[in-house]
Amino acid sequence: MSKNNALNRLNLIQDHISQPTGPIDLANERSNASFNVEHMYWLFCGSKEFAKALSDAYQMILRDPDLYIPGGHSFDMTQPQQRELVQRQIFRYQKVHKTLKDPLLCKALEFAMCNYSEAYSMRTYVHNTLFRQSIEFFGTKEQKDEWMDDVLNWRIIGCFAMTELGHSSFIRGLETTATYDKVHDEFIINSPTLTATKWWIGMAGQTATHTVAICQTIIDSESYGINWFVVPLRDRKTGHLLPGVTAGDIGAKFGRHGLDSGWIQFSNVRIPRKNMLMKWSKVTEDGKYIPPQNPAIAYTTLIGERLTVLTGTQNALGKALTIACRYGCVRRQSVDDGQIMNYQTYYVSLVPCVASIYVINVVDRIIKIQWEELIKQIHTNQAEFLKNVTDIHALSSGLKGTITWWGSEMLERCRRALGGHAYSAYNAIGPAIGDWGVNTTGGGDNFVLLQQTARYLISSYEKMVQGKRLSGSVEYFNNIKQFSKIVKSDLLNEEQLYDMKYNLNMYTWLIGQKLQYLFSILSQSQEDPSVTWNNNQVSLIRLSELYSFRYCLSKYIQGLSNYQNSIPEFQNLCPILTKLGQLWSIHLIHESLKEFLEEGYFGKDQANIVENAYFRMCKELRKEIIPLVDAWGYPDFVLQAPLGKFDGDVYKEYFNTVRAAPGCIGIPSYWEDYIKPLTDP
Template sequence: MSSEEIARKRLNAIQQQLTRSTGPADLSRERANASFDVNQMKTFFAGGKEFSEAMDDAYRFIQRDPELYLGDEYIFDASVTEQREATMRQLRRYVEVRDMLKSSLLVRAFHDAMCQYSEAFSMRLYVHEILFPQALRLFGTSEQYSEWIDDLLSWRIIGCFAMTELGYSSFLRGLETTATFDKKADEFIINSPSILSTKWWVGMAGETATHTIVLAQTVVDGKKCGIDWFVVPLRSRKTGRLVAGVAAGNIGTKYGRNGLDNGWIQFSGIRIPRTNMMMRWASVSPDGKYHPSPNPALSYAPLIGERLEVIRATISTASRALTIACRYGCVRRQGANNEQIMDFQSYYVQLMPGIAGLYVANIIDRITGSKWNKLVDNVDDGTLFLNNIADIHGISAGLKSIYGWWGVDILEFCRRSLGGHAYSSYNAIGEFIQDFSPITTGGGDNYTLMNQAAKYVLGSLKMASNGIKLEGSVAYLNNIQEALSRSNSSMASENEILDLNFITGALAWLSIRKAKAIETTLSGGGVAVWNDNIVHLIKLAEIHTHHYILSEYHNDLVEYGSTEYKDLLPMLTQMGQLWGTYVMQSLLELFLEEGYFSPSQAKMVKKVFYDLCRKTRKEVIPLVDAWAVPDFILKAPLGRYDGDIYPAYFNRVRNTPGCVGVPSYWSKYIKPMTDPDS
């Protein structure tokens, strides 16, 4: 075929695409490729048939309610002030509706659907109804929890969580805010001694919170005793004015989530009753005797739940972005033969690991969230809580970092996949990136968290080396001697790579080898040596966390063989295989460096990864359809379920304020140039 004939064919294809949308037919054809029951997968992903149906009901309720549903144009064109007012309007309506609902299942679905619809709403609700109450539950006595919880859940008071400081972020030992005990008055005096001690990035503190739970240095008789939690009033519940001794305000316009009023707080001698100190673990008696916590690490406990929430946030945000990118990729056509761009390897190989990763994350979220919730529910059993806190603290640090970083990567791949259209606010990807990015570092810098996870692994390695049997996420370290005696992999075929036992075994080997090497390097060294090896420590934490993810996923899959979801096992196994090979190929440099894989084996790993990406591409639309995200939650015309994307996109743009007409500045700046004689 001559170059002229190719050009003519291409022009004809473009003309056909512009005059007749192929999107609906393209997506219909893609949906016919499903090897599994999409409705059953939808039920599985939602966590059960009843909850899946409740989510459908909740979506309909939101879209029909004029106070909850804001409309697409408003969402993208509202000012910061308008966004914050609208978010509080949604919250007030949410509380009203929630209290009216009779079904606890529908209440949970209503909560999840609203949090999907608005990230700013989600964070306001999370700070007040989860973070603040959970801190009370973990650190307050039963009596203290009972004193506050009814007012919190009824929104008679509005709570926020003041831990991080301007100069110290989440470095708790460095926090400057003080709570000085006055024995005569039986009160604590809360102070911010310097600008560095200003509480910073506190959600709801900027405009709305009436109370905060504050982490501060406890000072008794002039001596710093430890860091503890205190409930401190911020604003009058009647007038909204700041109480005496408190200065607080907005941090200002942010990169995302501008419907949430993140703020700063400074305390200048505000007094609170002694009983406003949370006294489950540490306490101060009326005579000024300080009773310390049995474990200083307990101060981090409220952040464990926050870290685990990043998994859910990643699922919520990335599922929407991937749905848009994948549907667009199957509708958009280009190339000499007018191919679907989803068929280009450079396109699908970036997105398919994201599809698999979210199916894996969905199960990890259930497993780890359940472990944490059970631990919180049993906080009154101090021994049980203290025996398990270290493991879940270590793994939550790794999970928060892994899913935060990976979520950002997936969103960036989705942005690229939309080409220039991603720069339009009306296609939502930019909003997702802006709203998701702040939470990837909230609750502790990821590098710091990975150092904590690595420290936990190294401490556990030492225990295993001394013959102490380990449980939880580090149980694989019990096999340290076997791993150290084996120098390389005996893998001989591609089929072995598809075995999740092989993948988790390889990761366990690599983690032990890496940990042992770091232990030797750090031996006898101090802080300087640790700091010189942070890159290696972060990599150790990454390997350990991926081993946990894939081990838990694999163990959970085994249980579905005898359930109503058994027909989904082939696809769910494929998702685990793709995610596992994605992880392994990302670590190939280390596997080669340690001599575990030969160059030919490394090539096999890459080949299997690319083959799984191609195989998954064939069913990409059924896989994202099973996430059941409605169009009004996606907010992007390019991700429409029916595939008729271009008319929807054009109409969205045409209906925006100021789309057509003479601009207000025409007479002032343009007319003097274009019509100088008038």
């Protein structure tokens, strides 16, 4: 670098520090919006009314001394301090919640608190979703009458004891036993081995008074499979563990320090027979086992749990992307002091992630409605519920595995986008990666989940081959043979790729190729079926990923069509939403180029067309990257990241945060013992 260039660079840096350009940069970025950001916020929230309630809820949190984290930064708290803070927030929320008369504001406040604190979100999720819904789904009317009022009012604090030290999502292999004692009309809950220890159980470490434990049911020395049992853990007055229960904290984790994840061992713990949740399967007083009509019933709670990953992805990744995108537009580098967001390597990494959050938001809303309607059938039309539950179970497994893997990739892209600053906890990306790691592994192994989906896909394809009509998420399998007749793509230009349905058809073709290939191998193999399955495991998991991504694209197309016939404010957003969907669909094709080329579906020229369209769409949407992340509506206090500040004055805020940290300036406690003897012998 010449002296003049070096001097010019130093002058640019000096001007940049003395007169921060961040606020100006973000103001300019916001002026590029081709859509109404406020209306997009309404759409992202689901309605104008909920968006207003959510804004009010954020203000309530800011003004409440127990809900809001006062002063300093939560990342400077010790683990015990974080645990106490989160439980104080729960305690306060329960009081505030009871005073609110507006159901929409109640819902918004809970949502806002979950956005604000990952640990709060997980504590309440474990109790309200996993524990409570287990009783709602599997409990009889009498059992719900006995427990639900205490559960709803937190007089009972629950956890969900599924995973074990030696087992995760393979629940058929769980070792914890519930042995029926006819003489005393009781079940004896036992952890017969070390690997049967219930492991990574949220709230079990210090808090939960009860758990729903999934156990192998033993009657007269015969196993009848898994069932669900309500087991008391702690005395509700003293907090002491009950006889036969040994439980402790899981220890140091990469994230969620405010959540007391723990382990549980049962040593001949006796519970009444009525503590077995008996809506679907029953054990009579004389020891007769009455199984459920459909084995898939056992997975009902897990379906709802797995679908929540769509909401979790939007919240965790939406915050991380907001931080990374704002920083990319504020950060200036190189000789001309340009915004790093303008580098192709930067925006091509982040823009597809932003598009995917919009896709997931639409899919989340559609599938939640589908799931809620299905749940109603438990009470109104059980036959219809049993008919459809297997399909949505396979779908939920596929979505959880696929979306959490993609979420991990998005977080890593955000980490790289922040450079060295990502290693500061104050910028929230590092802790988010830790939290997301807990989310993707603590609840089960994605390889297991995606194999559950693959088994459903293969069995569904087999039914189709046998002439049976399919419905649900695999309905398009009925037309797979028509797609298989196509040998090569007719892709000639980029304009074709801007048709999302065209891309959906290409993805359907690829799924069909993999289905036929894998079904042929599995059905014709002379080996042990488990050996053949294992030898093709990678391809089967990939099949589940393709199926899950295709589902997301198909539902986004459906959602976009709904918006085109919605209120004017949402109709006006369709052009930008269409662009986001176009990019996402091209992203899916781009990520699968290797497979399309291997199958001979694409030639070199067609692969180039896909890549050029991909880069072009990323560049076009880069212009609106800040309005697109602004529309998610995360306040600064929720982002908790100086580099993601809305006004763009990031460096001042970052420096002040660091200066305010405990022990930032001063003599360390070990100076006299270990430094002074070296420097002043």
